[in-house]
Structure formats: structure tokens, C-alpha cells
Amino acid sequence: MVKVEGYEVPEGLYYSKEFSWIKIEGEKVRMGITDYAQKQLREIVYAELPEAGAEVKQNEPYGTVESVKAVSDLVAAVSGTVEEVNSEVQSRPELLNEDPFDRGWLVIVKPANLQAELPSLMAFDQAVEWHKNQAQAK
Amino acid sequence: MKAATMAKRIIIIGANAAGVEAASAARKKDRAAEITLVTQEKTAGYSRCGLPFVIGGQIPGFNDLIVYSQAYFQMLKLTLKNETKVTAIDTKEKTVATADKAGNVETLPYDSLVIATGADSFMPPIKGREKQGILSLRGLEDGEKIDQAVKDGAKSAVIMGAGLIGLETGVALIERGLKVTIVEMLPQILPQMLDADMAKMVQEHLQEKGMCILTSKAVEEFLGDDKVTAVMAGGERIEADLFISAFGVRANTKVAVDAGIPLGETRAIKTDARMETGVKDVYAIGDCAESLNIITHKPTCAQLGTIAVRQGKVAGKNAAGDYSLFTGVLASAVTRLFDVEAGVTGLTEAAAARAKIEVVTGAISSKTKADYYPTAKPIKVKLVVEKESQRIIGAQIIGGEEVTQRINALSFAIQKEMTVRELAKADTAYAPPLCETWEPMVLAAEMVLMKLR
Numbered sequence: 054m055v056k057v058e059g060y061e062v063p064e065g066l067y068y069s070k071e072f073s074w075i076k077i078e079g080e081k082v083r084m085g086i087t088d089y090a091q092k093q094l095r096e097i098v099y100a101e102l103p104e105a106g107a108e109v110k111q112n113e114p115y116g117t118v119e120s121v122k123a124v125s126d127l128v129a130a131v132s133g134t135v136e137e138v139n140s141e142v143q144s145r146p147e148l149l150n151e152d153p154f155d156r157g158w159l160v161i162v163k164p165a166n167l168q169a170e171l172p173s174l175m176a177f178d179q180a181v182e183w184h185k186n187q188a189q190a191k
Numbered sequence: 192m193k194a195a196t197m198a199k200r201i202i203i204i205g206a207n208a209a210g211v212e213a214a215s216a217a218r219k220k221d222r223a224a225e226i227t228l229v230t231q232e233k234t235a236g237y238s239r240c241g242l243p244f245v246i247g248g249q250i251p252g253f254n255d256l257i258v259y260s261q262a263y264f265q266m267l268k269l270t271l272k273n274e275t276k277v278t279a280i281d282t283k284e285k286t287v288a289t290a291d292k293a294g295n296v297e298t299l300p301y302d303s304l305v306i307a308t309g310a311d312s313f314m315p316p317i318k319g320r321e322k323q324g325i326l327s328l329r330g331l332e333d334g335e336k337i338d339q340a341v342k343d344g345a346k347s348a349v350i351m352g353a354g355l356i357g358l359e360t361g362v363a364l365i366e367r368g369l370k371v372t373i374v375e376m377l378p379q380i381l382p383q384m385l386d387a388d389m390a391k392m393v394q395e396h397l398q399e400k401g402m403c404i405l406t407s408k409a410v411e412e413f414l415g416d417d418k419v420t421a422v423m424a425g426g427e428r429i430e431a432d433l434f435i436s437a438f439g440v441r442a443n444t445k446v447a448v449d450a451g452i453p454l455g456e457t458r459a460i461k462t463d464a465r466m467e468t469g470v471k472d473v474y475a476i477g478d479c480a481e482s483l484n485i486i487t488h489k490p491t492c493a494q495l496g497t498i499a500v501r502q503g504k505v506a507g508k509n510a511a512g513d514y515s516l517f518t519g520v521l522a523s524a525v526t527r528l529f530d531v532e533a534g535v536t537g538l539t540e541a542a543a544a545r546a547k548i549e550v551v552t553g554a555i556s557s558k559t560k561a562d563y564y565p566t567a568k569p570i571k572v573k574l575v576v577e578k579e580s581q582r583i584i585g586a587q588i589i590g591g592e593e594v595t596q597r598i599n600a601l602s603f604a605i606q607k608e609m610t611v612r613e614l615a616k617a618d619t620a621y622a623p624p625l626c627e628t629w630e631p632m633v634l635a636a637e638m639v640l641m642k643l644r
Contacts, residue, residue, distance in 0.1 A: 093266060094266070123218070124218055124267065126268070187261070190260075
């Protein structure tokens with residue numbers, strides 16, 4: 054686990070500039086929000102997620118997360134069909150603060166067009182650089 | 192049909208404590224609204240209150256004061272127009288006219304408008320005030336100028352005004368090695384915050400730490416050719432390398448006044464309990480807005496960060512079509528000056544007298560830990576109690592530590608209209624390394640009860 058300016062950026066994931074991460078797991082893609090994102094929102098108390106079977110589209114909202122003070126759309130990093138939703142996060146949204154990259158995953162998607170969409174996401178090295186710039190620019 | 196489905200347009204003028212809070216609250220209510228913040232400053236979403244502590248060196252850099260990142264604005268879909276001035280508001284057409292740094296002008300339509308234009312440093316009409324080199328401490332850039340002057344070798348400073356900003360800046364400059372003189376027109380320091388007896392304790396501490404404090408002395412003239420090199424104060428000539436005006440701040444109301452939005456008796460923008468101004472769908476919050484004092488029920492413009500965010504939340508909700516009321520101000524405030532903390536909530540004895548409220552006071556000196564515990568520090572609690580109802584209406588505390596949460600506790604007590612008799616029976620906690628057996632707030636209540644007998 055690498056920490057950039059105090060924000061966790063794990064290796065092996067792809068990152069979007071809308072604060073999502075994905076992990077490619079064979080034919081499927083696991084998606085969530087980054088440590089950087091949860092730290093901007095602070096204590097998350099509500100996560101509104103799609104149902105299994107819903108279609109999500111890259112760069113478009115597929116749900117919302119709400120904290121004591123703020124609310125933000127969840128913006129999909131890839132297009133596809135939702136196969137599984139993390140119901141644990143719906144009952145315990147604080148998992149998004151405690152463990153955003155593992156137990157705080159949000160949905161598992163069967164990607165529609167992964168090879169075409171992947172180049173618009175950031176791999177680890179790029180993501181480290183991007184996080185650095187975000188934190189310094191504030 | 193089309194109009195009904197259009198996203199609500201909310202414009203917020205100002206993008207610091209009050210403005211960003213309003214934007215966040217509006218977004219929580221309305222996920223689809225177009226929310227735009229317009230600010231003249233380059234940097235948005237930073238904490239003004241932290242400026243003295245960057246100058247003092249406790250906080251590494253001015254950028255650390257940025258509370259709301261660019262990512263926060265992006266995640267909440269808030270459009271930020273910085274270095275952009277609102278030149279006019281048209282409350283009939285419901286538009287604001289803006290001009291950016293490059294001179295580009297725009298007319299933005301709104302459904303709800305929130306004015307959070309803050310306050311500007313006030314300079315009295317003193318002879319020579321047009322001369323160069325008089326700094327103030329209001330924004331990030333002001334802070335950077337003072338910091339740069341110190342880096343450039345300033346060895347001494349004159350600070351005009353012994354309010355919170357003046358004293359906190361004075362402490363910061365002493366910590367940076369400067370010789371600091373404070374000039375205050377009134378006979379005491381912190382005149383808005385503390386009674387003279389309590390202020391004296393703080394003044395003695397500051398003087399022990401090397402701050403030179405001149406009270407009952409007005410600044411009469413700025414001396415020097417083009418650049419100020421000295422001031423005349425109370426007939427005395429004081430030279431210095433750095434001059435900081437901390438006379439106070441005045442609500443920035445020009446754009447509102449030009450648009451016909453009424454001011455109140457404090458010369459800040461008049462608001463109702465929903466933080467709405469005299470003009471429909473226009474709200475005002477923060478340092479430019481007035482609201483009611485909980486005790487006197489009179490308009491007040493206390494210009495504190497906590498009031499700004501509480502008003503911002505209320506106005507943001509209402510601007511987005513929700514319902515929320517602002518319940519009023521006790522002007523609770525705390526500060527730390529070297530090793531002493533000072534706090535206030537509600538009315539001071541002097542403010543009560545001005546409001547023609549008759550009071551009985553009690554003041555207790557105690558320790559912040561058990562008296563025998565080696566690191567115990569002194570603490571003094573003063574209670575102000577209304578004579579007839581025996582309700583607590585104010586408190587001031589000076590101590591080496593643990594002041595803030597006592598001020599908060601007494602603020603809650605006042606808001607719940609607690610009587611001094613109830614406070615004297617309060618159930619409190621105790622452990623030798625943390626506090627005294629008899630809580631000083633309770634003992635102060637006991638003293639007031641004895642005087643009321």
C-alpha cells in the first residue's frame with residue numbers, strides 16, 4: 054500500500070478522475086470510491102446503490118454517497134451491467150471510510166467495453182502522480 | 192411544463208465559511224440544482240481564522256488553511272468562479288452581473304441568491320491613512336504580505352486595535368521575534384469579548400510575554416513621507432517596521448445596498464429567521480448579515496466563524512426549497528494567546544448594562560486539575576445572571592487550558608434557559624489529573640446564589 058500525501062493508493066487498480074477505482078477480476082470489474090474521495094466527504098452515513106441488473110455508463114452517475122455534511126454522485130469508471138451490489142456497505146456505510154478499497158467496494162460490473170474504456174483510466178503510476186497534484190493543488 | 196422541470200439555479204456570492212456551507216446544504220436538498228459560487232478571491236474555501244497561526248509558525252503554510260479542496264467542489268458539482276466580482280444584483284429580473292479578472296462580463300440568472308460577501312477591514316479617518324505600508328489581516332494575501340515583511344527583516348510592529356485579530360496577530364509576531372506594540376483606543380483589551388476585570392488578567396499575561404499594550408490611546412496620525420514609518424498615538428510617537436490595522440471589520444454590503452436590499456440597525460444586511468433578506472429569494476449569511484441575539488432579542492452582527500457556518504446551513508437549505516430556521520446568536524467565542532485561553536458566551540456584564548438588564552455576577556478562581564496535581568493551571572469562571580429570573584445570560588472564562596468546552600457547556604445552559612440554581616446542583620465528573628472535585632462553573636453559580644439571598 055502506497056500513501057500519497059496521506060492518501061492510500063493501492064497498486065493493481067485503475068483509477069478515474071471522478072474518484073473511482075476498479076479492479077479487474079477475470080471477466081468482471083469491481084468498483085468503488087478512493088480513499089481520497091472518502092476523506093473529502095468525511096463520515097459517510099448513506100450509500101444509494103443501483104440494483105443488480107442495472108446498466109451503468111462510464112463517466113455517468115450510478116448512485117450517491119451522503120456524509121454528514123456533503124453528498125456526491127458515484128460516477129462509473131466503466132460501462133456495463135451491475136452483477137452484484139455490496140449490501141454490507143448499504144447497512145454499514147462507514148465501511149467506505151474505514152476500508153474503501155476492500156470491504157467498502159460498491160458494485161461488481163460485467164463490463165461492456167473494457168478494452169476501449171481502459172485507456173481513459175489511470176494506472177498506478179499515473180494515479181500516484183494525479184493524487185500528488187490533487188493534494189498539492191487542494 | 193418545461194419550466195417546471197428546469198434545474199433550480201442557486202447563486203452564492205462568496206466562497207468561504209458561510210458560502211461553501213450554504214452550497215453544501217443546498218446540494219444535500221437538491222441533487223440537480225445548478226449551484227454557482229462567485230468569489231473575488233483567488234482561493235476559495237479557506238479558513239480566515241487560521242491566518243495568525245500560519246504567521247506564528249504553528250501551521251506550516253497558508254495553503255494548509257484550505258478546508259475545501261477542488262475535489263470537494265467537483266464531487267458536489269459546485270461551479271466556482273474565482274477572481275470574479277459581482278458588480279450588480281437585479282432582484283426584479285433575478286440576475287447577477289459579474290466581471291472576471293480579464294474583464295469578461297456575464298449576467299447569471301438565479302432562482303435563489305445567497306449573499307455571503309463577508310466583511311472588510313475598517314480604517315477610521317486618521318490623518319495620513321493614504322500612505323503606503325499599512326497592512327491588515329483579512330485574507331490569505333494579507334497574511335502572505337505580513338509573512339513576507341517578517342521574512343524581509345521587520346523587527347518591530349505596531350498593531351492598531353486590541354480585538355481578537357489584533358492580539359492573535361500580535362502574539363504571532365512576537366513568536367517570530369518581533370517587538371510588538373498594541374494601541375487600543377478603549378481602556379481595555381478585547382472590549383467586545385470580555386469585561387474589564389477579566390480582560391485585565393489577559394493583558395497582564397500578554398505583558399509578561401513582552402507585548403507592549405497601550406490602552407486609552409487613539410491613533411492620531413500616520414507619519415512618514417510616502418510610506419508609514421511611525422504613528423502618533425496619545426501624543427506619543429511610535430516607530431516600527433510594520434503597521435497593522437486591526438480596528439475591526441465592517442459588513443461588506445455595497446452590492447446589496449445598490450440592489451435595494453435593506454440593511455438593519457447594525458448596518459449589516461437585515462435577515463429573518465430563515466436568513467432571507469427583505470427581498471424574496473435573496474438570503475444573507477456570515478459577516479455581512481445580522482441576526483437576533485438570543486438574550487436581548489435585538490439584531491446583532493457578531494462576525495464569527497461558527498455563526499457563519501450555522502447561518503450558511505440554514506440559508507442553503509432554504510435557498511434549495513427546504514425549511515430551516517436560524518435560532519439566534521450568543522456570540523460564543525474563544526481564543527488562545529500564548530499560554531492563556533479566554534472565552535465568552537452570551538452577554539458580558541457591560542453588554543447587559545447597555546441592554547438595561549440587571550444582573551448579579553459571580554467569579555471563581557480555581558485550578559484546571561486537582562489543586563495538588565503538579566501540572567494544574569489556574570482558571571477563572573465568571574457568570575452573569577439575570578436578577579429576576581435567575582437565568583444565566585453570560586459567562587467568561589480565562590484559564591491555562593480547558594476553557595472551550597466549559598464555554599460550550601455554559602452556552603448550552605443559556606440556550607436551555609438554565610437558572611443559576613439549577614447550575615449549582617449540576618452533576619459533574621472528577622479525576623485529579625483532569626479537573627477539580629468542585630467544578631468552578633458550579634462554584635461560581637453558588638456564589639451568585641449567595642449574592643441573590
